[in-house]
Amino acid sequence: xxxxxxxxxxxxxxxxxxxxxxxxxxxxxxxxxxxxxxxxxxxxxxxxxxxxxxxxxxxxxxxxxxxxxxxxxxxxxxxxxxxxxxxxxxxxxxxxxxxxxxxxxxxxxxxxxxxxxxxxxxxxxxxxxxxxxxxxxxxxxxxxxxxxxxxxxxxxxxxxxxxxxxxxxxxxxxxxxxxxxxxxxxxxxxxxxxxxxxxxxxxxxxxxxxxxxxxxxxxxxxxxxxxxxxxxxxxxxxxxxxxxxxxxxxxxxxxxx
Amino acid sequence: xxxxxxxxxxxxxxxxxxxxxxxxxxxxxxxxxxxxxxxxxxxxxxxxxxxxxxxxxxxxxxxxxxxxxxxxxxxxxxxxxxxxxxxxxxxxxxxxxxxxxxxxxxxxxxxxx
Numbered sequence: 001x002x003x004x005x006x007x008x009x010x011x012x013x014x015x016x017x018x019x020x021x022x023x024x025x026x027x028x029x030x031x032x033x034x035x036x037x038x039x040x041x042x043x044x045x046x047x048x049x050x051x052x053x054x055x056x057x058x059x060x061x062x063x064x065x066x067x068x069x070x071x072x073x074x075x076x077x078x079x080x081x082x083x084x085x086x087x088x089x090x091x092x093x094x095x096x097x098x099x100x101x102x103x104x105x106x107x108x109x110x111x112x113x114x115x116x117x118x119x120x121x122x123x124x125x126x127x128x129x130x131x132x133x134x135x136x137x138x139x140x141x142x143x144x145x146x147x148x149x150x151x152x153x154x155x156x157x158x159x160x161x162x163x164x165x166x167x168x169x170x171x172x173x174x175x176x177x178x179x180x181x182x183x184x185x186x187x188x189x190x191x192x193x194x195x196x197x198x199x200x201x202x203x204x205x206x207x208x209x210x211x212x213x214x215x216x217x218x219x220x221x222x223x224x225x226x227x228x229x230x231x232x233x234x235x236x237x238x239x240x241x242x243x244x245x246x247x248x249x250x251x252x253x254x255x256x257x
Numbered sequence: 258x259x260x261x262x263x264x265x266x267x268x269x270x271x272x273x274x275x276x277x278x279x280x281x282x283x284x285x286x287x288x289x290x291x292x293x294x295x296x297x298x299x300x301x302x303x304x305x306x307x308x309x310x311x312x313x314x315x316x317x318x319x320x321x322x323x324x325x326x327x328x329x330x331x332x333x334x335x336x337x338x339x340x341x342x343x344x345x346x347x348x349x350x351x352x353x354x355x356x357x358x359x360x361x362x363x364x365x366x367x368x369x370x
């Protein structure tokens with residue numbers, strides 16, 4: 001089991017026991033000092049501005065940060081609303097874009113799941129998984145004692161999700177009062193921060209190729225792909241990246257043997 | 258009708274945003290025990306997801322919603338490229354890359370807007 005593999009921690013027995021609430025607050029503090037958290041806050045200010053610009057109501061914008069908790073999915077919902085897309089089409093696009101939540105959640109759960117962790121607590125922990133909480137979690141959790149990880153992650157996730165909701169609110173109101181150039185700058189934060197964070201998170205050749213193929217193919221499919229252009233870009237770009245990855249792997253296996 | 262129209266964005270958030278996202282998180286919890294991060298199917302799926310997100314980025318830059326349209330295409334693309342190059346040059350600093358890209362777009366918006 002991965003849980004028992006990751007638990008040998010030399011400090012686990014040396015540290016005095018701190019109750020769960022203490023670790024929750026440590027997670028909150030970790031969230032306030034995180035660079036990724038700062039970027040998320042600013043990006044969510046940008047998202048709030050985007051919602052205001054598009055005419056998406058504030059309550060629904062904040063609800064989307066709390067419930068959806070995945071900026072690209074939120075942008076797809078708001079963008080689809082603005083374009084007048086059918087709900088099923090938006091749901092399909094969101095479902096495909098959020099597939100990444102599956103490997104991310106699956107990768108972090110072994111650190112969060114103790115022997116006595118209830119299934120409800122696991123689903124709640126999984127809800128906090130999004131790029132920012134995942135990056136911070138994967139960086140910090142492996143070095144921590146097993147029983148401290150879940151309360152720490154709850155603290156981190158709670159801080160991030162509520163500050164992001166506040167940022168959505170701030171962005172919504174700032175978009176109307178800021179100088180126009182700054183408001184445009186906030187709108188631009190979403191694609192800019194997204195591209196850089198995607199590149200930053202890219203682990204393998206597949207990720208880098210898929211990123212490059214997606215960027216190159218998107219304008220083509222936007223022109224000729226009809227309403228499902230995002231899906232086509234994802235499928236064709238992702239498949240092409242995977243094929244190259246297979247080819248390189250096969251060649252490596254042949255050459256390395 | 259007006260009531261329905263006012264409620265529509267909230268329904269959209271729950272039905273088209275929350276559910277299709279949360280289903281993947283929930284499935285991952287269920288399947289996490291037998292999950293193999295290096296399985297080929299998962300690498301394929303990750304590739305599709307990454308290319309799709311890249312398409313979202315490209316679309317927002319090329320066919321931007323709202324006021325971003327006021328900034329010329331060359332400046333929007335230039336700002337993304339500049340931010341990315343600074344990110345790479347500054348030892349993969351996400352913050353510096355974003356700050357520089359933002360500086361370019363804000364300057365562009367101020368000049369052309």
